[in-house]
Amino acid sequence: MTTANLIRPTRHGNAGICRGCWDQMHVPIPIRGVLALPFRAFGITRSKMNPNICTICERSFRTVKKQRHVTVDATILFADIRGFTALSERIDPVSLSEIVSVFQDRCAQAIWAHDGIVNKQMGDGLMAIFNFPIVSKDHAAAAVEAALDLQRLCKAALDDLRSMTGGPQGQAPGVGVGIHTGDVEIGEFSSFRSDFTAIGGAVNLAARLESRAAAGEILVSAETAARVPHLMDGAGERLLALKGFEQPVQVRVLAGT
Ligand SMILES: [Zn+2]
Numbered sequence: 700m701t702t703a704n705l706i707r708p709t710r711h712g713n714a715g716i717c718r719g720c721w722d723q724m725h726v727p728i729p730i731r732g733v734l735a736l737p738f739r740a741f742g743i744t745r746s747k748m749n750p751n752i753c754t755i756c757e758r759s760f761r762t763v764k765k766q767r768h769v770t771v772d773a774t775i776l777f778a779d780i781r782g783f784t785a786l787s788e789r790i791d792p793v794s795l796s797e798i799v800s801v802f803q804d805r806c807a808q809a810i811w812a813h814d815g816i817v818n819k820q821m822g823d824g825l826m827a828i829f830n831f832p833i834v835s836k837d838h839a840a841a842a843v844e845a846a847l848d849l850q851r852l853c854k855a856a857l858d859d860l861r862s863m864t865g866g867p868q869g870q871a872p873g874v875g876v877g878i879h880t881g882d883v884e885i886g887e888f889s890s891f892r893s894d895f896t897a898i899g900g901a902v903n904l905a906a907r908l909e910s911r912a913a914a915g916e917i918l919v920s921a922e923t924a925a926r927v928p929h930l931m932d933g934a935g936e937r938l939l940a941l942k943g944f945e946q947p948v949q950v951r952v953l954a955g956t
Contacts, residue, residue: 760894771897777908779909806874815845850917857873873913877910881901882899904948908950935952
């Protein structure tokens with residue numbers, strides 16, 4: 700295999716280079732194989748947000764974008780374990796941490812498979828971004844497909860842990876998901892952390908939708924749904940009064956299987 704073959708990016712899971720640096724700067728940064736070794740010596744490795752991006756994308760936002768923040772059309776996904784507080788009062792900390800790690804692993808697997816990044820992990824919850832730094836033309840579809848996958852993967856894994864959460868008759872914990880698409884500000888907004896995140900009204904709406912999703916549900920905003928009509932077959936409709944929104948918000952409801 701030639702060097703050119705090694706560094707040429709492909710749509711999915713390319714052999715060698717950081718997809719974020721390629722999409723944002725057209726700079727090939729090797730993150731796998733022997734070409735990555737000299738970079739590793741300088742602390743440039745694969746990001747924990749997504750193994751197809753590197754720690755330059757993750758921690759050097761200003762260097763990459765030459766700005767404090769940028770406005771990006773993106774899809775934001777929030778997921779969390781429903782009823783986690785009640786669960787934490789019932790079961791021991793070791794079992795609880797196993798449930799959290801199963802949840803985080805399966806979610807990451809689904810999100811990475813659709814080119815999203817796990818931007819924040821908050822114990823029993825997470826926030827993912829689609830369309831930055833890996834550019835994805837169909838990011839709304841990618842996020843909805845990732846949500847369907849993560850519901851399926853989490854359900855199978857959490858059902859297997861049912862004995863931990865209350866015996867065979869006990870109810871396995873479920874996951875709620877909220878998704879919204881719109882302009883977000885992406886940049887470094889914290890003075891003590893140098894990795895990027897997304898902020899703005901679109902992020903808040905995705906978080907609010909997630910907070911209203913029951914176990915197994917995916918709440919999709921009208922803006923996201925309008926971009927993915929082919930994924931809305933059989934989706935329910937719900938009108939939600941949300942904190943911070945004057946008018947009730949119409950959402951589509953997908954039930955993960
Ligand atoms: Zn990178």
